[in-house]
Amino acid sequence: xxxxxxxxxxxxxxxxxxxxxxxxxxxxxxxxxxxxxxxxxxxxxxxxxxxxxxxxxxxxxxxxxxxx
Amino acid sequence: xxxxxxxxxxxxxxxxxxxxxxxxxxxxxxxxxxxxxxxxxxxxxxxxxxxxxxxxxxxxxxxxxxxxxxxxxxxxxxxxxxxxxxxxxxxxxxxxxxxxxxxxxxxxxxxxxxxxxxxxxxxxxxxxxxxxxxxxxxxxxxxxxxxxxxxxxxxxxxxxxxxxxxxxxxxxxxxxxxxxxxxxxxxxxxxxxxxxxxxxxxxxxxxxxxxxxxxxxxxxxxxxxxxxxxxxxxxxxxxxxxxxxxxxxxxxxxxxxxxxxxxxxxxxxxxxxxxxxxxxxxxxxxxxxxxxxxxxxxxxxxxxxxxxxxxxxxxxxxxxxxxxxxxxxxxxxxxxxxxxxxxxxxxxxxxxxxxxxxxxxxxxxxxxxxxxxxxxxxxxxxxxxxxxxxxxxxxxxxxxxxxxxxxxxxxxxxxxxxxxxxxxxxxxxxxxxxxxxxxxxxxxxxxxxxxxxxxxxxxxxxxxxxxxxxxxxxxxxxxxxxxxxxxxxxxxxxxxxxxxxxxxxxxxxxxxxxxxxxxxxxxxxxxxxxxxxxxxxxxxxxxxxxxxxxxxxxxxxxxxxxxxxxxxxxxxxxxxxxxxxxxxxxxxxxxxxxxxxxxxxxxxxxxxxxxxxxxxxxxxxxxxxxxxxxxxxxxxxxxxxxxxxxxxxxxxxxxxxxxxxxxxxxxxxxxxxxxxxxxxxxxxxxxxxxxxxxxxxxxxxxxxxxxxxxxxxxxxxxxxxxxxxxxxxxxxx
Numbered sequence: 001x002x003x004x005x006x007x008x009x010x011x012x013x014x015x016x017x018x019x020x021x022x023x024x025x026x027x028x029x030x031x032x033x034x035x036x037x038x039x040x041x042x043x044x045x046x047x048x049x050x051x052x053x054x055x056x057x058x059x060x061x062x063x064x065x066x067x068x
Numbered sequence: 069x070x071x072x073x074x075x076x077x078x079x080x081x082x083x084x085x086x087x088x089x090x091x092x093x094x095x096x097x098x099x100x101x102x103x104x105x106x107x108x109x110x111x112x113x114x115x116x117x118x119x120x121x122x123x124x125x126x127x128x129x130x131x132x133x134x135x136x137x138x139x140x141x142x143x144x145x146x147x148x149x150x151x152x153x154x155x156x157x158x159x160x161x162x163x164x165x166x167x168x169x170x171x172x173x174x175x176x177x178x179x180x181x182x183x184x185x186x187x188x189x190x191x192x193x194x195x196x197x198x199x200x201x202x203x204x205x206x207x208x209x210x211x212x213x214x215x216x217x218x219x220x221x222x223x224x225x226x227x228x229x230x231x232x233x234x235x236x237x238x239x240x241x242x243x244x245x246x247x248x249x250x251x252x253x254x255x256x257x258x259x260x261x262x263x264x265x266x267x268x269x270x271x272x273x274x275x276x277x278x279x280x281x282x283x284x285x286x287x288x289x290x291x292x293x294x295x296x297x298x299x300x301x302x303x304x305x306x307x308x309x310x311x312x313x314x315x316x317x318x319x320x321x322x323x324x325x326x327x328x329x330x331x332x333x334x335x336x337x338x339x340x341x342x343x344x345x346x347x348x349x350x351x352x353x354x355x356x357x358x359x360x361x362x363x364x365x366x367x368x369x370x371x372x373x374x375x376x377x378x379x380x381x382x383x384x385x386x387x388x389x390x391x392x393x394x395x396x397x398x399x400x401x402x403x404x405x406x407x408x409x410x411x412x413x414x415x416x417x418x419x420x421x422x423x424x425x426x427x428x429x430x431x432x433x434x435x436x437x438x439x440x441x442x443x444x445x446x447x448x449x450x451x452x453x454x455x456x457x458x459x460x461x462x463x464x465x466x467x468x469x470x471x472x473x474x475x476x477x478x479x480x481x482x483x484x485x486x487x488x489x490x491x492x493x494x495x496x497x498x499x500x501x502x503x504x505x506x507x508x509x510x511x512x513x514x515x516x517x518x519x520x521x522x523x524x525x526x527x528x529x530x531x532x533x534x535x536x537x538x539x540x541x542x543x544x545x546x547x548x549x550x551x552x553x554x555x556x557x558x559x560x561x562x563x564x565x566x567x568x569x570x571x572x573x574x575x576x577x578x579x580x581x582x583x584x585x586x587x588x589x590x591x592x593x594x595x596x597x598x599x600x601x602x603x604x605x606x607x608x609x610x611x612x613x614x615x616x617x618x619x620x621x622x623x624x625x626x627x628x629x630x631x632x633x634x635x636x637x638x639x640x641x642x643x644x645x646x647x648x649x650x651x652x653x654x655x656x657x658x659x660x661x662x663x664x665x666x667x668x669x670x671x672x673x674x675x676x677x678x679x680x681x682x683x684x685x686x687x688x689x690x691x692x693x694x695x696x697x698x699x700x701x702x703x704x705x706x707x708x709x710x711x712x713x714x715x716x717x718x719x720x721x722x723x724x725x726x727x728x729x730x731x732x733x734x735x736x737x738x739x740x741x742x743x744x745x746x747x748x749x750x751x752x753x754x755x756x757x758x759x760x761x762x763x764x765x766x767x768x769x770x771x772x773x774x775x776x777x778x779x780x781x782x783x784x785x786x787x788x789x790x791x792x793x794x795x796x797x798x799x800x801x
Contacts, residue, residue, distance in 0.1 A: 013243045017279055020263050021272050028268060048247060049261040049281070 001026060006037035011045055023055060076173060079120050083169050086113040088475070090162050094155050095477045101150050108398065110158070111140040117165060126172040128180050128188075129165065135192045136161050157194045159478075164191055224312050225257050225284040226294060231306035236277040239304050243279055250297050254287025286312075295345045302347065308380050311343055319343045320388045334371050337389045338381060348380045411504075414464055421461040422652055422746035428454040429744065429767035455744060458652055465505070469547050469556070470498025472507055476518055480543060483522045490540045491526050497547035502554045506646055509626055510556070513619040517558050517642055518543065520616075525562030525640055535637065537561065550645075553628075553670065559641040565634040567591045592632040596620040627761055629727065629778050645727075655745035655764070657772060658723055659738035660705035664772035666745050666764060667734070671725045671777045678720035678735055690784070692722065692733060699724065701733035702784040704775075707759065725777050732784040734775075747774060759783065 003022070008015075019035070026033030035057045038046070043059055046052045052059060090113040093106045100106070114137040121129035136158070142148040164187055171184060180188075228250075232243055250256065259281060266278040287294065291309060298307045311319070323337065335349035352374045372386035428451055435447045473495045484491035526532075526541035533539055544559040567588060574580045574594045586594075596616045623630050628646035647653070647668070655666035676694070678685070684693040692699050701722060722733040747762045754760070762774040 013277065013279060014237050014274060016244070017263065017266070017277065018274050021266055021274070024263075024266060025268065045244060048244065048259070050259045051261050054261070 001031055001033050003033075003035050004037045005035055005039050005042045008039045008042050010041050016045055016049070016051070020051075020054070076124065079124065080169065080173055082120065083117050084166075086117055087162055087166055088471075089113055091159065091478055092474050094159050094162070095474075095481065097150060097155055098152065104144070105394065105398075107140065107144050107150070111137065111144050114140055114165075117169075121169075121172070124172075126168075128185075129168045129172060132161075132168060132188050132192065133165060135195055136165070139195045157191065161191050161195065164188060225286050226312050227308075227310040228281075228283040228285055228294070229306075229308040229310075230281040230283070230298070230301075232277045232279055232301070233304050233306070234273075234276040234278070236301070236304040237275055241277070241301050241304050243277070243281065243301075243305075246298055246301055247281065247283070250283070250285065250294075253289045253294065253297065254285055256283055257286050258284040291343065292345055295347060308378060309345075309348075310380060310382065311385075313382070315343075316382060316385055319385055323385075323388050323392050334386070334389055334393060335375075337393065338375075338385070343381055343385055344375065348375065348378075352378060352380070418461050418465065418652075421458055424454055425458055425652065425744050425746050426765050426767065430769075431767075433767040458744065462503070462652060463501075465503050466501040467504045467507055468498060469500050469502060469507060469554070470495070472511055472514070473498050473545050473547070475511075476514070476545060479515065479518060480522060483519060484526075487523065488528065489522070489526055490529050491522060492540055492542050494542060494544045495546075496544070500547040500549060500554055502646065506554075506626055509622065510644070510646065513622045513644070514556070514558070516616075516619050517644075518545075521558055521560040521562065521640065521642075525560035525564075527563055553645045553647055556644040556646070557641055558644075559639060561639040564636040564638055564640050565592055565595070565632070566636055570594050589632075592634060595632065596630065627776070653745050653747060653774075655743045655774065656723070657740035657743040658704070658721075658734070658736040659740060660703075660708075660736050663708070664740065664766065664770065665704060665736070666743060666772050666774045667723060667725060667777060668745075668774075669742060671727055673724040673726040673731065675739055676722050676724065676733075678722050694724065694733070697731075699731060699733050700784040701735055702780060703735045705735075705737070707780070707783070725781065727778045727781055730781050730785070732781040734780065734784075743772075745772075745774065 001022075003019075023033055025031075035042075035055055038057075038059050040062075043052075043061070046055070046059075090110055093109045093113070097103065097106055097110075114133045118130055118133040118137055121133065139148070139154075140158075143150050143154075148154075164184075167184060168180075168188070171180065230243065230246070232241065236243065247256070247259070260283075262280045262282070263278045264280070266272060272278075285294070291311060294309055295307065298305060301307070319338075322340075335344065335353070338344040339346055339349060349371075352371055355378070356371060356374055372390060375381045376383050376386055428447075432447050432451060435443045477493055477495075480491055480493040521543050526543070527535070527537075529539040532541060542561050544557070546557040546559070548555055570591055571580075571586075571594075574591075574597070575582060579594060579597050580586065596619070620630055623644055623646070626646055628644060631643045631645070632640065633643070634640040654669040656669045656672045658665050658667060678692075685691075690701055692701055699722075720735050720737060721739050722735055723739070724731060724733050743766075745764045748764055749762055750757070750760065759776050759780050760773050761776040763771050764774060766772055
C-alpha cells in the first residue's frame with residue numbers, strides 16, 4: 001500500500017494519528033506500507049514530532065518549499 | 069551579685085525545662101526509636117545545659133553532660149543505635165544531671181559528694197561502654213532516580229510529558245499547536261511521539277486521541293511559563309513537567325534562602341522556589357486524598373513521595389525541601405515564641421480586668437437607669453469589648469494539660485518496673501487547656517490517683533493472664549471540655565473496685581452503719597473517706613488509707629468534683645471535673661427576698677415556673693415532677709434562712725441545675741439573667757460555709773453570693789424534708 005501525500009496542504013494531529021494507525025495495521029498484517037510525495041505540510045509535522053524515522057520512508061525535499 | 073542570682077534562676081528554670089523535654093523525648097523514643105527529631109532534641113538539651121553550666125563554672129555538670137552529649141552525637145550521626153538499655157541509662161543520666169544542677173545551685177563551692185561522683189562515673193561507663201556494637205548506617209549514597217524520560221537525555225533539559233486523553237480531539241485540542249507554541253519558548257531538543265495505546269483494527273476510533281509525547285526541552289523559562297503553554301489543554305491532558313537537573317542547584321539554593329521564620333508546607337515551599345506549580349501540588353494532593361479514600365487502612369503516602377512518583381519533581385529536591393522544613397521547625401522550636409511573664413503581673417492584670425468587668429456592668433446599669441438611648445450603643449459596644457478582653461486575659465493563663473500528663477509517663481514507667489508489672493500509659497486530650505493555677509494544683513491529686521491505679525488497680529501480669537486479659541495493663545489519661553468544665557479521666561483496666569470489701573471496711577471503721585442502704589455509687593465514693601484502704605498490705609506506694617480523702621479535698625478546693633465508676637474485674641474510671649478558671653465566670657443571677665445569688669451559667673439546665681398544677685409539687689418530700697422525672701428541689705430562701713413573708717411566694721421559679729449526671733431545682737423568687745461574675749474569694753471566716761463558694765460585687769455595689777451548686781444538689785437530694793441551716797458537713801467522715 002502506498003499513500004501519496006503530494007496534495008496534502010494541511011495535516012493535524014488526528015490526521016497524523018491516522019497515518020500512524022495505518023502503519024501499525026499494515027505492519028501487523030504484514031502488508032507493505034509507504035508514504036510518498038510528502039508535501040511541505042506533512043514534512044513539517046513529521047519533523048516536529050520526530051516521526052520521520054518511525055515511518056522510515058524517504059522524503060524528497062523540494063526546492064520550492066519555503067523552509068522547514 | 070543579685071544579677072548573677074537572677075541569671076542563675078534563669079539557668080535553673082531553663083535547665084529544668086530542658087530536662088523535662090529530654091525525659092519526654094526519651095520516653096517517646098521507646099516507641100519510636102528512629103525519630104531523628106527526637107534524638108536531636110535530646111542532643112540539644114544536653115548541649116545547652118553543658119554550655120550554660122560552663123558559663124557559671126559548674127565543671128561537674130559540664131564534665132558529665134559532655135559525655136552524654138558525645139554519646140547522643142554518635143546516636144545522631146547513626147554511629148550508634150538506640151535501644152531500651154541506652155534509653156534507660158540516659159533517663160538515669162537525666163536524673164543525675166538534675167541532681168548535679170541542684171547541688172551546684174544550693175552549695176556552689178562545696179565539693180561533689182562522693183556518692184554523686186560515683187554515680188556519675190558509673191553512668192559515664194554505662195554510656196560509653198558499648199558503643200561499637202550497633203554500627204548501623206543506612207546507605208546514604210544519594211541515588212538520583214529519574215526515569216520516565218525513556219531514551220531522552222535529561223541533563224540540561226526540561227522533561228515534559230504530555231499524555232492527551234481520548235477526548236482531546238473532540239474537545240478541539242490539537243497537540244501539534246501546543247508543541248509549535250512551545251517552540252517559541254525555547255528549543256525542543258528531542259521529542260518522542262508514542263501511540264502505544266492505539267488499539268488495532270476496528271477498535272480504533274479516529275476521533276479519539278491516542279498520542280502521547282515526551283519532550284526534552286531547553287529553555288530559560290521558568291516552570292510557570294512552561295506550564296502556561298499547556299494551560300488550555302490542562303483538562304484534556306496529563307501534563308508533567310520535570311525541571312532539568314541543572315536547575316536543581318538553583319532550586320536548592322533558593323530553598324536554603326527561604327525565610328525561616330515560619331514553617332511552610334512542603335508543597336508551598338516547592339512552589340515558591342518555582343520547582344513546582346500550584347497545579348502540580350493540587351494534583352498531587354488530590355491523588356493523595358484519593359489514596360486515603362480508597363484504601364482506608366493504609367495511611368496516605370507523603371506528598372513528597374507522590375510528587376516524585378508523578379515525575380513532576382526530583383527526589384533530591386524533595387529531600388532538600390524536607391530538610392529545610394525540618395531546620396525551620398527546629399529553629400522555631402529553639403527560639404520558641406514565648407515571653408516569660410511574672411505570674412504576679414499576670415494575676416494583677418486579671419484582677420484589673422475583673423474590676424473592669426464590674427465597672428462596665430455598673431455603667432450599663434446607669435445607662436439603663438437613666439434611659440440614655442444614645443449612650444446605650446456605646447455602652448453595648450464597650451461591653452462586648454470588655455468581655456472579649458476578659459476572655460483574652462483569662463486565656464493568658466490557660467496552659468495545655470499535656471505537659472502535666474506527660475510527666476506521668478515517667479511515673480508509670482518507674483512504678484511499673486518497681487512493681488514488676490507491665491503497664492502502658494495512654495494519653496489523650498493533652499491539648500485541652502485550663503487555668504495554670506488549676507494545673508499546678510491538680511498535679512498532686514493526679515499523681516496520687518495514678519499511683520493508686522498502678523498499685524491497686526492493675527494486677528500482676530500472671531494474674532491478668534489468668535483472668536483472660538492481656539499481660540500488659542493500660543492506664544488512660546484523658547482530658548476534655550464539657551460545659552465550662554474540664555474533665556480529667558484516669559481509667560485503668562485492672563481489677564476494679566470490690567464493693568463488698570469496701571462496705572466491710574467501712575463498717576469496721578465505723579464510717580457507715582449496717583442499716584445504711586447505699587447505692588453502688590455511694591459505696592465507691594466511700595474510698596474517698598479518710599482511713600479506708602482495701603489493700604491488706606500497705607506498700608510504700610499506697611495503701612495506707614490516707615490520700616484519697618486528701619485528693620478529694622484538693623479537688624473540692626478547686627471547686628471541682630470527683631466521680632468514680634468501676635466494673636469489678638474490668639477496671640476503674642475516675643473522673644475529675646474542674647472549673648476552667650478560678651477568676652471570672654459567666655453567671656446566672658437569681659434572687660430570693662432581697663438577696664442575690666449567682667449560679668454558674670454552665671450548670672444551669674433550664675428555668676421553669678414553680679406551678680403547682682404542672683409540677684405536682686411534693687412539699688413534704690421536696691420533689692417536683694419535671695416532665696415525668698423526679699427532681700429534688702431546694703428553696704434557696706429557706707436554705708439560707710432569710711424567709712420573707714409567704715406572700716412573696718406567689719411567683720416562684722425553679723432553676724434546674726445539673727452537675728454531671730445529677731439534677732436538682734433551686735426555687736427562687738426572681739430571675740435576673742446572665743451576669744459576668746468576678747469571683748472574689750470569701751474571707752477565712754466564711755470559708756467553711758456550705759453552699760457558697762465565693763462572692764461577687766454587682767454593678768450597683770451590692771454583693772451577690774456564688775452558689776456551690778454541687779454541694780447544694782447534694783443537700784437537695786439528702787435533706788429532702790428538713791431545711792437545714794448551713795449544713796455542717798456532707799463529707800462522709
